Structures are given as structure tokens and as C-alpha cells.
Amino acid sequence: MSLPETLVQRLNGAAEAGPAWLAEQRRAGAARFEEVGFPTRRLEEWKYTDMSKLSAADFGVADSAEFDEALYDELKLDIDAWRLVFVDGIFSPRLSDLESLPEGVTMAPLSQALSDDQQAVREQLGRLTGIEFSAFSALNTALTGEGALLRIGRGRALDKPLYLLFVSRRGDTPVMSHPRILVDCEQESEATVIEHYVGQQGAANLTNALTEIRMAKASRLSHYKLQEASQSEYHVASIQIDQGRDSHFTSHNLNLGGAVVRNDLMTDLNDENATADFLGLFFGQERQHIDNHTKVNHNAPRTYSNENYKGILDGRARGVFNGRVYIKRDAQQVLGYQNNANLLLSDRAEIDTKPELEIYADDVQCSHGTTTGQLDENAIFALRARGIDEQMARGLLTLAFATEVMQRIRHTAVTDRVERTVAGKLPERFNLESLVEESR
């Protein structure tokens, strides 16, 4: 595979930056990427999502984090949290806030961690997601230099979320960024991490994020990914978790934006009583393409997973749900449940849904279900019987369908944002926007 000269130079240039161990990983990542290139649909894992038109040569790299304050206020979540802000992949100290971060907790931009806490980065970077995982993981490894290092120390329970905001600007030339996020949850710690990707309207950038999360014994992590890229952006992200005994991971994977989006969410349940809850929502309109791949590996007996993904597609949008549950030989008494429900609001919208169960133990309970569908006619009748016209009744139920996966979310800044965004994006015939805006 031949790559454009500019990219080769960039790969080689990045490979020389930073400490020697990192330079080595970068060179390997660059070599791997040069070998495989962006994935084509011939690859089973990329069957539904065509990335072959993507050319890294089309993207520059941002050189400043300058950003209009008013626009920033509009894009960020209004939430009481410790915050790191990145603009086109560049850390913005001015917009970040780490005031009174408790002792025993680390929250640092990766660039800073690479100079202050190099060992911690070295211990984690690339340990869960290697360069072989995909062309994007190889590219991220080759070109990353920014992101975050989060560590929640033993027994620490945080009362505020750790909020990572990645803003994507509209610029003269599109840029690409490769955030790497490392999260280390030590024994019996409890935290909430929010990764929020938001694009300025018209931004046409490529974001290629990679998150690696280690969860020690009895740790708890509530992870949010709120993706609101502009409708002309590429967004690729993988999140890999490694779970120890009695750990509990909850994922809220909320995808509302992006032109072409690919998410990979994977956890390894490595010891007894490790539990993973995967909750997802994706909403696509116009020509948006949103691909969600999830994978739960039950590597030990008595491990538990529960997955519920909901998709709403309008216009000519296309959604993909590919959920794999793997149960290792002799991993007995495992519970693994999966559900994917979708609503298509137009004849030209499309969903490809593919559950995959791979089970090598005999004493397990697993189920999966997919529905594409229908709203509850009894509920429509009940709303109409109060005078609400049929279109709006369908709109209310569509919004309800979307918000159902958020029932357990206690951060109203997140639920409000999603609810308002979905209400605003639903077809005008549903007439929901002002209703939701004014009922807060």
C-alpha cells in the first residue's frame, strides 16, 4: 500500500518525537498503518462501513487551541466537573479546570503526563489496544501526542465527573487528531468519566480516539461517550476495558453526530463477578452513517453483561449494530444479555444489525434480540385521546424511545442535552422542539 508522501513524512516525523520507548511504538504503528492502510469493505469487521475513500493526506494538523469563548460556552456541557478541554486535538489550559482535584486522583493532559509521569503512561499506553487492532489504532499510536491520563486512586470515590471535552473547529483545511485516553481505576475506586466530542457546524475533521481503561478489583466506573461531531466529520473511536474481580463498568454510548462514525467498545471480564452494562443510543439523519461494534469477552465464570442499544434513523441515514458476546471454555454461570431495537423514520433509512454469540461453556444464560420498528399503538391512541395529533404522538414516542436508555443517568446536563438535541433533529412534523425546550 503506497501512502502519500506528506503522510509518510508526518508519520516519520512523529515517530521521532517523545521518549525512546514511545518513538519505538510510534514507528511500529506507522509501519503497520503503511502496511494495511485504511480499511476497505472486504474486511469482515468493516463490511458495512467504507473508509477506503478516506485519505490521511487530506487532513492537516491543528497548530493552536484558539477558540471563540461564546461558541465554547454553547458547545460544552453545563456540568460541575473537573475538566480538560482540547481544541482540534490541542490541549487548552485556559478552558480547562482542575481546581481542588482530590489527592490520589490524577487528571492530566497526555502531553504533560509524558513529561511529568512518563512511567504511568508507559505502563498503560498500548497495553490493551495494540497497533494490530485496526488501521486506526495503528495510526493513533503513530501520531498521538495528546489525550488524557486519568487515575483514580485506591478507595477514592469521586463526587464529580472527570470531563474530557474534545472540540472540533471549522477551519480552512480539515485537520485530524488522535487523542489517546488512559484510565486507571484502582481497587475499590468509584468515578464517572465523560468523553464529549463536539463539532462546530461545518467542521470537516477526522477524530480518531483511542481509550484504554484498566479496572482493578471492585472498582466502579461510569463511562459516558457523548458524540456530537458535525455532520461532515469522520469520527472513529475505540474503547477497550480490562475488568478485574467484582468490578462494574457502565457505558453510555450516545451518538448523535458525525458523517461517518465508527465505534468499537470492548471489554474483557477477567475475573469473577465482573459486570459490564453497555447502553447505547445512535441517531442518524440525512446521509449519516453510524457503525457500532461491541464485544464482551466473558473470560471467567460468574461474569455478567447486559447490553441495550437503540437506534433511530431518518432520511438516508444508515446504522450498524454488531454486538459480539464471547464466553470462554468453562466460564460457567455467566449471564449475558443483549438487545438492539431500532426505529426507522424514513423508507430510505437502513439498519444492519448483527448479534453474534460465541459460547464455549454449557451452564450459561444468554439471550439476544433485535427489533426494528414499531411504536406502541396503544400509547399512540392514549395520546390522541388527549387531543394530541397522530404525528406529534409519534414524535413523543420516538423521543421516548431515544431517552429510554438514559433512564439511569443521573447527570441531567447529559440527558437534557441528548433529549433537546434529539427533539431538535427529529422531523419537523413531530413539532417537538419548543415543547422540550420550554418544559425544562
Place this chain on the structure above:
Amino acid sequence: MLEIKDLHASVEGSEILKGITLTINPGEVHAIMGPNGAGKSTLSAVLAGRDGYEVTQGSITFEGRDLLEMEVEERAQAGMLMGFQYPVEIPGVKNIYLLKSALNAQRAARGEDEIPAPEFMKLVKEQLAFMKMDPSFLQRAVNEGFSGGEKKRNEILQMLVLQPKLALLDEIDSGLDIDAMKVVAEGVNSLRSADRAILMVTHYQRLLNHIAPDQVHVLINGRIARSGDRHLAEELEARGYEWVTEEESAA
């Protein structure tokens, strides 16, 4: 206000209502009573506009309009509201959305502007207090996880906010304990006025102890077998429906 004339209706080809005639004027409270299978729920369903019920003969007019030609939502917008026997749970749809969009639909049908947000909140909070319901209720999903009593209270709350001209109450007392019954009855009684009418459909006389009707009709085998004032209900309570049934067949 409501005029039912010689109404015949069938479900899956079998005739359930066999000629009902009934007139309800503004200010009146009517109760339709009857044993199981008499056609009470079919009558409610036809009035509400449910699918699957075929009117084969007769007419219903509501304020001079042909009710059977009106869509479900048009009936409500015109001021006819049904309090259901089994209110539906609607997960994810907040009560505030239902109340507000329903009220605005009604206003739009009358050619009025949407209600301003502060005015709406004031109105809703007053009615919530009257029904002894917590304001947090507004952000909860419609009837989701509600007890039977809470669901019925919610039906009445919707009536209080939407102020129908004609309130139809289908077995509104079923599944209520004594305290909830009182709150529901107070809500219904507060709706009584000279320009409004109420039609209750019930199996039991005890509801009428709380909401006193002006007229009672006994529905037997798809027809109104007898009409009278509230004393008819007491007589039914004492003598049972068989008494009317026997007289009906004797006649």
C-alpha cells in the same frame, strides 16, 4: 351536548349495542350501569373512537357535530375526554409533555395561541395540589410504574388541566382504595358546572355515593332497559340487576 340515537354497534360481526338512545344536556351528570357483558365497554369504546368497533346503525352527535366522523384527537380537541378504565403506561413520555401538548392542541383547534410557559406551570401546579400529587410527577413518565390509584388520579388530573365540556369516565372507580376514591371523586365533582356534563360508566353503585348523578340508566343486553334518578341506583344495589333483567324479559 351529546345525543346518541338508536345506536347499534358490532364487534367482529356480532352485535353488542342494539339501539341505544340517550341525551345528555349541559350541567347534567349521567351514570350508565349494567352487568358484565351488557355493552358498557363497547359504548365507551365507540365514544372514544377505538378501532375495531363498527357502528351499523344510528348516530352520535356532540355539540351538533357528527362524532362518528371525528378523529380520536378531534373529539378531545372539541372537548370530549375519556377517563380510561385501564390507563396506558407510556414509558419515556413525561407527564408535562402530555399535558402541555394536549392543552396546546386544544387551543390550536380553537384558533388560540400556545399557552405561555409560566401560565401553564401555574395552572398545572394548582391542579396537582388539588389532586394531592407531587410536582416531581411532571417529570415522570406517564403512568409508568404507577399504582392503580395513581393512574386514575392522573386521568382526573388531565381532565382538570384540559377542562373538557363532556367528561366520560369509564369504570373510574375500579382498583381504587377508599382514600384514592375520595381524591378522584373530589376531582370529578370539581368539574361539575352548568356548562359541563359528565357521563360515568360503572358496574357498581358505590361510585355514585361519591359522585351523585342526575340520571341513571341501566344497560342490559345492548339496550337501555330503564332510566331514572339516583334512587334507581339504590334500588339496583338492593335488588340486583336480575330484577331489571326479569322485568325486561317479561315485557
